[in-house]
Amino acid sequence: MGIKPLADRVVLEPVEEETVTASGLVLPDTAKEKPQQGKVIAVGPGSLDDNGNRSALEVKEGDIVIYRKYGGTEVKQDGTEYLIVSEDDILAIVD
Amino acid sequence: MGIKPLADRVVLEPVEEETVTASGLVLPDTAKEKPQQGKVIAVGPGSLDDNGNRSALEVKEGDIVIYRKYGGTEVKQDGTEYLIVSEDDILAIVD
Amino acid sequence: MGIKPLADRVVLEPVEEETVTASGLVLPDTAKEKPQQGKVIAVGPGSLDDNGNRSALEVKEGDIVIYRKYGGTEVKQDGTEYLIVSEDDILAIVD
Amino acid sequence: MGIKPLADRVVLEPVEEETVTASGLVLPDTAKEKPQQGKVIAVGPGSLDDNGNRSALEVKEGDIVIYRKYGGTEVKQDGTEYLIVSEDDILAIVD
Amino acid sequence: MGIKPLADRVVLEPVEEETVTASGLVLPDTAKEKPQQGKVIAVGPGSLDDNGNRSALEVKEGDIVIYRKYGGTEVKQDGTEYLIVSEDDILAIVD
Amino acid sequence: MGIKPLADRVVLEPVEEETVTASGLVLPDTAKEKPQQGKVIAVGPGSLDDNGNRSALEVKEGDIVIYRKYGGTEVKQDGTEYLIVSEDDILAIVD
Amino acid sequence: MGIKPLADRVVLEPVEEETVTASGLVLPDTAKEKPQQGKVIAVGPGSLDDNGNRSALEVKEGDIVIYRKYGGTEVKQDGTEYLIVSEDDILAIVD
Helix, strand or coil: CCEEECCCEEEEEECCHHHHHHHCEECCCCCCCCEEEEEEEEECCCCECCCCCECCCCCCCCCEEEEECCCCEEEEECCEEEEEEEHHHEEEEEC | CCEEECCCEEEEEECCHHHHHHHCEECCCCCCCCEEEEEEEEECCCCECCCCCECCCCCCCCCEEEEECCCCEEEEECCEEEEEEEHHHEEEEEC | CCEEECCCEEEEEECCHHHHHHHCEECCCCCCCCEEEEEEEEECCCCECCCCCECCCCCCCCCEEEEECCCCEEEEECCEEEEEEEHHHEEEEEC | CCEEECCCEEEEEECCHHHHHHHCEECCCCCCCCEEEEEEEEECCCCECCCCCECCCCCCCCCEEEEECCCCEEEEECCEEEEEEEHHHEEEEEC | CCEEECCCEEEEEECCHHHHHHHCEECCCCCCCCEEEEEEEEECCCCECCCCCECCCCCCCCCEEEEECCCCEEEEECCEEEEEEEHHHEEEEEC | CCEEECCCEEEEEECCHHHHHHHCEECCCCCCCCEEEEEEEEECCCCECCCCCECCCCCCCCCEEEEECCCCEEEEECCEEEEEEEHHHEEEEEC | CCEEECCCEEEEEECCHHHHHHHCEECCCCCCCCEEEEEEEEECCCCECCCCCECCCCCCCCCEEEEECCCCEEEEECCEEEEEEEHHHEEEEEC
16 A cells, blocks of 8 residues: 555554454444544654654554544545554554 | 553453442542542553653553543443553552 | 552542641631642652653652642542542642 | 755645546545645755754655645745645655 | 642742832732732752752742742641742742 | 844844745735745844753844744834744745 | 842843934834833843753843743832843843
8 A cells, every 4th residue: 555654653444343243342332532443554663752763653564453533634545545643543452 | 352552551441339349449429520440451561751661551450440531432342341541540559 | 548549649538627726727718729638648659750760759658738639539438538639739748 | 946944844746636546546525634645845954852953854855745734834936836834744655 | 837848839928018118129019910029938849850850949948039929829827828839930039 | 233032033024025036936815824035134042952052043144034924023123124033933945 | 139030030121212212123013912122130040951950041131132021020129110021031132
């Protein structure tokens, strides 16, 4: 996929919840800020710290993650919708 | 449980207060922001500090903690509801 | 008492002002944000600084302190009400 | 082009989406804050960090990038419209 | 006086302006946030800096200071009213 | 000119756009926060960083710059109007 | 004058603009936040940086400066009105 995120940004492909019934995870509809699941497609090199260094992100390509949609930016390529989020908006990796 | 939190995030399983009468702790209903008790299910590796290092969290798997629900994100797996919070939202460990 | 606070948090037991007439301290009712007195029951290990270290709190178990109630969280154990505050909400120690 | 951006600023020439059908990327109209594509025309030397050093930007002249228009400043030269943004407003590079 | 302030806090005893005519200083009534004069009764050890050290305050016991009342907390002991402020609320020392 | 700016401040003399047709740059009227061009008349020594050092500004006397008027302060001397801005309000140098 | 400012504060004596016609500087009445001229009467030792050091202020006693009145605090001594401001509110020194 031809999108290379900057800094601590991550490109996600949203995962339909029907497709993850094997892991038994269900995200409730009633939560005020509904968390979502996605597959990590690409990750940035990390943000600059106070000394001008970058720390690698915790997530890597292929991870299934739970994220907050708030703040993300939608892009569409070849008919597939992606979301670009900051790693801060990713709460956890689903094993 | 298949959720691996990032940074300083903690996965909690809310504890019904009837189940902790042994310790005699009661959380009042009248508090404006009602604190809650939960059991720590999984912890993240800690946030990055200014030098790109991570400091381990103070809580560990199995701890019973008092936390503020505000800011947490609910997820449900195999019929059990969990909450993902930042460690900042955890006030204390109940011995 | 079975509550171990995290970071810079302090567990306080509010002190009725009638019980401290010996020290002669009176807290006025008219202040917009009424300060309160309490006894320190337990203290956290201190917050993490930018280098990943913790500095011990200035208050210790047994201190009588003046604190701002704003921001604290009430918990009740064995019929006694406690308050969990950040050390920032504690203004002074009453000798 | 005669504009030399300061600090972490980047001069972009907006790219009409019709011109990038080869890469198949489409940016949806419905997003609340519509992301846009642009070509990097010039980059600043980077912002000062806490030690008085500058870290080079991640984008370079000629990159096609996805950016958020919010916060940018429009300038026009020889009939062409440019936008000056902070690198923070650039989300990703399109390969 | 039995109040030991924490961090960068200072205990002040407000000074009636009639009592300082010798120094000739008059604080106008018309200022939107009226500055006040007070005598320093006790000072804290200073706030923690980013390296876990404390820097001594600039004011010391006995100084007459000009301060902004905003943000201070009133306490009363043995019939005398005191104010606990942060050193940031103290503008200057009156020689 | 007798104004020596402090810290990261810059004294600008606004440039009428008719006078820069040679470079072909036109600043649109329709932008919400209209950028402006000016000539740098004097620059400050730079702001203090966390270690008490100052880093020289990127602009120098004589530069023609694009700046955001927001936040600047107007002064007038010998019939000429100047603007004092922070370097952060300067977006780019026009070659 | 008997006022010793703390940290980065500066005591100013406002200068009537009629008295500075020699330098030809005129401050317009129409500016939203009208800048003012003043003479530096006393300066503080500088604010504490992250390492617990203080950096000397850029202004010194006797300087004529342009400042923003916003945020300053008025005091009056022996019939003269002074203003205490932070150095951040001082824009430039008038030579």
